[in-house]
Amino acid sequence: MISKSIVDALRSIVGDAWFLDSPEDLATYAYDGFLPEFKPDAVIVPGSTEEISQIMKLANREMFYVTPRGAGTNICGGSVAKKGGVIMAFHRLSKILEIDTQNICAVVQPGVVNADLQQAVAPYGLMYPPDPASMFVSTIGGNVALNAGGPRGVKYGVTRDYLLGLEVVLPMGDVIRTGGKVLKSVSGYDLTRLMCGSEGTLGIITEITVRLVPLPPAKATLQAIFADLDDAAKAVSAIIGSGVVPTTLELIDRVVLDVIGNYGGAKFRKDAEALLLIEVDGEASLVETQGKKIETFCKERGAVEVERAGTLEEAEKLWEARRTAFGAVASLRPNCIVEDATVPVKRLPEIIRKIVELAGKYQLRIGVLAHAGDGNLHPLIMTDLRDKEEMARVDKALEEMYEAAMAMGGTLSGEHGIGIAKNRFLDMEFNRSAIEIMRGIKKVFDPNGILNPGSFLSIYDNNE
Amino acid sequence: MELNQIAEEFDQCIKCGLCLATCPVCKELLLEKYTPRGKIQLARYYSRGDLPLSDQYRDIFAKCLLCGACTVTCPSGVDLKKVFLGMREEIVGKKGLHPMMEEVVRSVITNRNIADEDNTERAEWREPLKDLPEHLYEKDRAEVAYFIGCVASFFPMVQKIPQNLVQIMDAAEVDFAVLGGEEWCCGFPLIGAGVPGKMEELIAHNLEKVKALGAKRVVFTCPSCQQTWKECYNTDLELLHATQLIEKLVQDGAISFKEMHAKVTYHDPCDLGRHGGVFEAPRQILRAIPGLEIVELENNRAKSVCCGGGGNVEMADADLSGTVAQKKIEEIERTGADTVITSCQQCVRTIKSRARRQKRNIHVMDITDLVVQAMSGGKKH
Numbered sequence: 001m002i003s004k005s006i007v008d009a010l011r012s013i014v015g016d017a018w019f020l021d022s023p024e025d026l027a028t029y030a031y032d033g034f035l036p037e038f039k040p041d042a043v044i045v046p047g048s049t050e051e052i053s054q055i056m057k058l059a060n061r062e063m064f065y066v067t068p069r070g071a072g073t074n075i076c077g078g079s080v081a082k083k084g085g086v087i088m089a090f091h092r093l094s095k096i097l098e099i100d101t102q103n104i105c106a107v108v109q110p111g112v113v114n115a116d117l118q119q120a121v122a123p124y125g126l127m128y129p130p131d132p133a134s135m136f137v138s139t140i141g142g143n144v145a146l147n148a149g150g151p152r153g154v155k156y157g158v159t160r161d162y163l164l165g166l167e168v169v170l171p172m173g174d175v176i177r178t179g180g181k182v183l184k185s186v187s188g189y190d191l192t193r194l195m196c197g198s199e200g201t202l203g204i205i206t207e208i209t210v211r212l213v214p215l216p217p218a219k220a221t222l223q224a225i226f227a228d229l230d231d232a233a234k235a236v237s238a239i240i241g242s243g244v245v246p247t248t249l250e251l252i253d254r255v256v257l258d259v260i261g262n263y264g265g266a267k268f269r270k271d272a273e274a275l276l277l278i279e280v281d282g283e284a285s286l287v288e289t290q291g292k293k294i295e296t297f298c299k300e301r302g303a304v305e306v307e308r309a310g311t312l313e314e315a316e317k318l319w320e321a322r323r324t325a326f327g328a329v330a331s332l333r334p335n336c337i338v339e340d341a342t343v344p345v346k347r348l349p350e351i352i353r354k355i356v357e358l359a360g361k362y363q364l365r366i367g368v369l370a371h372a373g374d375g376n377l378h379p380l381i382m383t384d385l386r387d388k389e390e391m392a393r394v395d396k397a398l399e400e401m402y403e404a405a406m407a408m409g410g411t412l413s414g415e416h417g418i419g420i421a422k423n424r425f426l427d428m429e430f431n432r433s434a435i436e437i438m439r440g441i442k443k444v445f446d447p448n449g450i451l452n453p454g455s456f457l458s459i460y461d462n463n464e
Numbered sequence: 465m466e467l468n469q470i471a472e473e474f475d476q477c478i479k480c481g482l483c484l485a486t487c488p489v490c491k492e493l494l495l496e497k498y499t500p501r502g503k504i505q506l507a508r509y510y511s512r513g514d515l516p517l518s519d520q521y522r523d524i525f526a527k528c529l530l531c532g533a534c535t536v537t538c539p540s541g542v543d544l545k546k547v548f549l550g551m552r553e554e555i556v557g558k559k560g561l562h563p564m565m566e567e568v569v570r571s572v573i574t575n576r577n578i579a580d581e582d583n584t585e586r587a588e589w590r591e592p593l594k595d596l597p598e599h600l601y602e603k604d605r606a607e608v609a610y611f612i613g614c615v616a617s618f619f620p621m622v623q624k625i626p627q628n629l630v631q632i633m634d635a636a637e638v639d640f641a642v643l644g645g646e647e648w649c650c651g652f653p654l655i656g657a658g659v660p661g662k663m664e665e666l667i668a669h670n671l672e673k674v675k676a677l678g679a680k681r682v683v684f685t686c687p688s689c690q691q692t693w694k695e696c697y698n699t700d701l702e703l704l705h706a707t708q709l710i711e712k713l714v715q716d717g718a719i720s721f722k723e724m725h726a727k728v729t730y731h732d733p734c735d736l737g738r739h740g741g742v743f744e745a746p747r748q749i750l751r752a753i754p755g756l757e758i759v760e761l762e763n764n765r766a767k768s769v770c771c772g773g774g775g776n777v778e779m780a781d782a783d784l785s786g787t788v789a790q791k792k793i794e795e796i797e798r799t800g801a802d803t804v805i806t807s808c809q810q811c812v813r814t815i816k817s818r819a820r821r822q823k824r825n826i827h828v829m830d831i832t833d834l835v836v837q838a839m840s841g842g843k844k845h
Contacts, residue, residue, distance in 0.1 A: 024520045027509050028502035073481040091494035136485035327539020330478050
């Protein structure tokens, strides 16, 4: 709990209207998109970098925890008050400060919603490529903190690749600026990228300069159905290996296709064991050739049906199944764990076989979705957190899946983050020295362990 | 509604937050408690006994347009509107009526209308009409009953709507009647006020009066009345919105249009579109008018954004209703259309009032206004 004098001090920084501690407010800032909830002691909604700096100075003086929260859509527990304290929300810092068409970049406040930025730059013929599934809700600040990816990642990369500069309030309250509008900068350590993906443990991002790219003039959308999951996975690595760079390359397996059908979505042919959704974008002529090339590729590798959208509406229709997938699966059982272990794309067929094997071995219902083009899997584990016995099996399956992914040169998390979802597995990916380096970095930034405590490094750091 | 019934709904919520993208209220009020996801959380807390129904609960649940945009967006298929209505009912049960809704509830129960007027005044919309038939449309028998609804009956700004529809039906020689002072409020405002239990008498009365006409179908200009009949009246009567009737009249050649040169956009009312599933009928009517240029709003059909007039929010928080309407006006202006057409008197009122107050130069019309203007031939008898 925070004391009356702290409450008064916080109120005087942001004004009464933006300090919240009613039971209704605490209940509604207790969650993000991940499963466990933690009730904060208060919620604060600052209106400027200066106010944030004052709050952090106060937090260090009075030793209370602060956890930043964007739109609360992350699925790793990155923005919940795991040890209590104050949730900092960015509703008031949601302005697009500048769209610079000459330098093709934009400067935004952290609370700007990803899709709003996309919409604002489109009239200039520009695009901000990172497109997480949460893009209509999630904020750029949160996207940077989590280094959000998205389906377009195959061709365009992730948030990190579009980050030019930041303004950051450090946990002790000092304000720093990193990078800027320059595309090249090799001065000093790359603090911009260090902040990106730090899950709100190193600083509070208060201003972001992002790189934009020209909006591609044309796009082709294809759907290929395979009667064999392995063939589909092999087609993916073959396409990527062929030199064609699709914008997106999504895979949906039989389990998920069935769920979509039962949910009232699209129904697929009986022999469909996997579906690939493929998009290419760029100049119209190039899109045409690449589209044909992909079509041939899929057919040669066992696709039983390839469909190509002729219009935007048809493309949207092809996307519908993919968009319905998560919700349809999530509504089947009380809980759905969305995994995101990621492997080099060549190993995709192997890891998918492994997941199917684990589902059988531990008698779990697991559907496979994947941003297949970049080896980023999203196995959907349909389960019930209240069922201890089943959860023990889930845990074993996860552990084996991560071990397999690591052995293939993969990573625990492609785009969702570690948070409290995977912190217990961190030493599978990093050796002791690497973890010590991370702990050291955290201590330099946040000696008192004030910012977002209990997050991914906590099991190694009892001082937090 | 039983609490465990709504619990089935919110147990499905996975807290993904996608509903925040389409909720017009949380875009204005920002804080999580005002988001659909936040409200679901509060419903869950209440049902588990973790939080009592405070005054803030009442305030939060009153700040919802019941527009259903969140329900459409929810990937887990949660019927959020059902939860929010259930919570309003629960709150009234524990804490009594929302103070801003006491008056309308009292008026509906005692006067049988929302306007706090004697119900015989219901027919006042007829007064400006010339060439009224002798029966004043209150015939003893008719094939179609026209259920006008309180707003269009009593609010001068939108009394044109029934005036229009009777002219259209006359021209097409539809055998119809109105109930006059025997039309009672359909009960819709009671649902939003959290007292659906008080609708029974209204339902029984309206059904009896319509049946006495020997009518086979009921036509509505108010999408909310139509939706209320569909959901609560448990009747085999065919329930048509005016746009559905007019579409048919156009198809059958019973009415025809002369050329009109204007650029218009169309706003889908929540109760007609998202809830009633009627998207094409009004568009077919617009397409049938030669020369009319139609541009769609950015968010159209099931994605249409509420005008701000839903959910009794106008009563509970007029400012909120106004700022939502403001966004609607801005969306309309971005289309470059001269005129926005809609098919609901409440949308007309909400958008028009805000535009006037803000001195915005947009022209708001009910689709029946446009139809009357475009009709050639006029009355046949």
